[in-house]
Amino acid sequence: MRQNNAFSSLLTNVLPSDSANSSSPTGTPQISPTALLETFIPGYGPIHRLILSTLNIDITVVVSLVTVIWLSARIFRSGWAVIWSLLSSYFMAEISVSSTDEIHSHLIAFLAHQYKVKPARRLMAETPSKSAWELDSEDTETPETKVDSEGNIKWLNFSNQEAKSQPRFTPAIGSHNFWHRGTYFQLRRKEVAMFDDLGGGSAAFKDKEVLTLSCFGRSTEPIKTLIQHAKAHFHLGHNAKTIIKRPAAKDMRRFGGRGSWVKIAERPCRPMKTVVLDEDRKMEVLADINEYLNPATARWYANRGIPYRRGYLFYGPPGTGKTSLTFALAGVFGLDIHVVSLLEPTLTEEELGMLFTNLPARCIVLLEDIDTAGLVRNNEIEEEDETEKGRRGKGKSGKDNHGGDEGLNVANLTKALKRANEQSEEEKKKGISLSGLLNIIDGVASHEGRVLVMTTNRPEKLDEALIRPGRVDHQVAFGNATQTQIKELFVRMYTNDLPRTKFLKAISTPLGSVANGKLAVIREKEDLPTPPVTPTAVEHTNGHASAPTTNGSPPALDGHPKVNGALVIGEKDNGEVGEDELKTIARDFSVKVPNDMFSPAEIQGFLLKRKKDPRKALQEVGGWVEGMVEVKRKGTKLVRIQ
Numbered sequence: 001m002r003q004n005n006a007f008s009s010l011l012t013n014v015l016p017s018d019s020a021n022s023s024s025p026t027g028t029p030q031i032s033p034t035a036l037l038e039t040f041i042p043g044y045g046p047i048h049r050l051i052l053s054t055l056n057i058d059i060t061v062v063v064s065l066v067t068v069i070w071l072s073a074r075i076f077r078s079g080w081a082v083i084w085s086l087l088s089s090y091f092m093a094e095i096s097v098s099s100t101d102e103i104h105s106h107l108i109a110f111l112a113h114q115y116k117v118k119p120a121r122r123l124m125a126e127t128p129s130k131s132a133w134e135l136d137s138e139d140t141e142t143p144e145t146k147v148d149s150e151g152n153i154k155w156l157n158f159s160n161q162e163a164k165s166q167p168r169f170t171p172a173i174g175s176h177n178f179w180h181r182g183t184y185f186q187l188r189r190k191e192v193a194m195f196d197d198l199g200g201g202s203a204a205f206k207d208k209e210v211l212t213l214s215c216f217g218r219s220t221e222p223i224k225t226l227i228q229h230a231k232a233h234f235h236l237g238h239n240a241k242t243i244i245k246r247p248a249a250k251d252m253r254r255f256g257g258r259g260s261w262v263k264i265a266e267r268p269c270r271p272m273k274t275v276v277l278d279e280d281r282k283m284e285v286l287a288d289i290n291e292y293l294n295p296a297t298a299r300w301y302a303n304r305g306i307p308y309r310r311g312y313l314f315y316g317p318p319g320t321g322k323t324s325l326t327f328a329l330a331g332v333f334g335l336d337i338h339v340v341s342l343l344e345p346t347l348t349e350e351e352l353g354m355l356f357t358n359l360p361a362r363c364i365v366l367l368e369d370i371d372t373a374g375l376v377r378n379n380e381i382e383e384e385d386e387t388e389k390g391r392r393g394k395g396k397s398g399k400d401n402h403g404g405d406e407g408l409n410v411a412n413l414t415k416a417l418k419r420a421n422e423q424s425e426e427e428k429k430k431g432i433s434l435s436g437l438l439n440i441i442d443g444v445a446s447h448e449g450r451v452l453v454m455t456t457n458r459p460e461k462l463d464e465a466l467i468r469p470g471r472v473d474h475q476v477a478f479g480n481a482t483q484t485q486i487k488e489l490f491v492r493m494y495t496n497d498l499p500r501t502k503f504l505k506a507i508s509t510p511l512g513s514v515a516n517g518k519l520a521v522i523r524e525k526e527d528l529p530t531p532p533v534t535p536t537a538v539e540h541t542n543g544h545a546s547a548p549t550t551n552g553s554p555p556a557l558d559g560h561p562k563v564n565g566a567l568v569i570g571e572k573d574n575g576e577v578g579e580d581e582l583k584t585i586a587r588d589f590s591v592k593v594p595n596d597m598f599s600p601a602e603i604q605g606f607l608l609k610r611k612k613d614p615r616k617a618l619q620e621v622g623g624w625v626e627g628m629v630e631v632k633r634k635g636t637k638l639v640r641i642q
């Protein structure tokens with residue numbers, strides 16, 4: 001109570017006298033705290049009087065104190081906001097990143113990682129989508145198929161998959177501060193509404209996010225370093241993966257920039273050794289691309305006035321490895337694959353041109369099944385139009401004969417309008433013409449630095465303009481499996497897996513360059529074919545040297561994953577078959593399959609069904625071959641033995 005009195009007198013000094021009518025010693029009327037509170041807090045007077053009369057407590061002191069604290073906090077916050085804005089304007093550097101750029105996702109992933117350990121009050125929870133590859137971790141064991149007590153098979157069940165995946169926490173929308181490697185950063189995450197014209201008269205507001213990073217000082221270097229760390233962190237997690245992108249949805253493409261391409265998949269790099277193809281042919285493509293991608297080559301091209309572009313045509317029957325080789329090449333050179341389907345109905349020539357200009361400096365552009373893309377020469381279109389006009393002309397004159405003067409009556413006008421509409425619809429559907437594509441591939445404004453890969457099953461159907469040198473610089477023929485390739489496919493199928501980490505390391509660790517004066521290909525461990533021209537030893541980055549093969553076509557069993565120099569051939573997954581026996585079975589198997597009759601995809605399909613039992617594959621291959629020969633002879637698509 002004494003304390004209360006002391007406080008009251010203190011407050012009375014600040015807001016003197018309890019009486020509304022009291023006067024200062026000089027005679028100036030003074031306003032009491034209660035009167036002041038009554039003025040600013042509606043209803044305070046009656047409440048104050050009620051509590052005073054019933055409980056005999058004067059709440060003026062407490063309410064005044066709370067008011068003073070609240071006011072001080074407001075004043076302090078406003079003052080601090082002014083000081084902070086002055087500080088940020090004059091003493092802080094900042095970099096903004098839009099969500100349409102991939103750096104945004106790198107930064108968010110990096111911050112999510114940081115905020116795993118950092119205590120924070122405002123976070124945003126997200127469910128990260130993971131691919132089947134990402135769900136596989138070191139401790140994932142191949143689950144045994146279980147049988148319950150009644151003898152029923154317990155099939156795997158993934159219905160609670162989503163529930164199991166851990167949420168990811170990122171900084172919420174708003175301002176955050178954090179320290180990174182001794183530097184203080186401020187992060188502002190905000191959403192901006194963009195007015196998006198969707199075309200056809202419709203429009204909508206879309207949310208875009210902007211991240212702004214700032215730090216003290218006039219240099220943006222610390223932020224750039226932070227972004228580098230975020231990128232490095234991202235690529236660490238995506239090491240040995242091939243990213244596959246496709247054109248973004250139509251309404252996103254219109255903004256251009258890197259946002260015109262979206263990632264659709266990410267998968268472990270395909271080791272080059274898993275593509276069964278003549279080693280010389282593989283080596284030629286690798287050397288050619290390696291030479292082309294060399295940074296000095298761009299200058300070489302520029303000095304000679306040659307456009308810095310390279311195109312490849314992979315042709316051959318279905319399932320012979322055209323796409324597989326493209327993926328393996330992307331893995332070797334660490335390039336993303338940009339897949340374009342020319343059959344996409346919404347893709348126009350201008351958009352395709354814009355997509356090509358928004359490609360990264362180095363990447364692979366994959367145009368699959370180019371023969372089915374329905375590309376026609378413009379003169380063919382013109383011919384078609386002429387025929388159509390002729391048809392309509394005839395119809396019209398026929399009518400004239402019967403009906404005399406046609407005149408501009410309403411019915412005719414309506415028909416003419418309808419025809420015009422039909423025509424423009426047809427025009428729209430025509431999509432990409434051959435001349436349009438040729439322009440995009442090597443027109444004046446065409447992107448330089450990319451590797452263009454076109455695949456086809458029917459090269460004879462391609463227009464020669466499309467594959468003339470400059471557009472296609474290197475052609476690779478793919479064919480059905482030869483005896484050696486069948487053997488190779490077989491051994492690969494029954495070779496035991498490396499543990500996950502060793503597998504990732506094996507496909508991502510470059511061994512150094514093959515310095516033979518002619519070629520400097522970055523080799524993957526045990527992966528790339530040995531260059532045919534090297535009688536010298538290959539220097540590895542670890543200082544060891546390995547003897548290369550000199551015959552240019554390594555035997556089928558070469559290049560398998562090796563641990564401590566030993567070939568990893570199964571004792572577990574392949575039905576307890578040892579290395580020597582596997583080689584013998586592979587040879588016998590290859591003898592039973594006719595040379596050059598089945599595609600690697602067909603043989604792989606047969607083996608996959610017996611993937612744990614090489615002996616069974618050998619036993620059943622005779623029947624399968626008979627059945628397949630019959631299928632091919634009759635031209636039916638239904639197989640008896642799969």
Ligand SMILES: Nc1ncnc2c1ncn2[C@@H]1O[C@H](COP(=O)(O)OP(=O)(O)OP(=O)(O)O)[C@@H](O)[C@H]1O
Nearest residue numbers: 274275276277317318319320321322323324600601
């Ligand atoms: N030469 C090969 N070496 C290893 N695997 C192959 C080979 N050819 C085909 N395969 C396997 O067959 C499947 C289909 O191969 P891929 O898609 O590369 O064939 P493609 O020639 O591109 O076929 P398409 O012309 O139908 O697109 C893949 O699973 C791949 O692993």
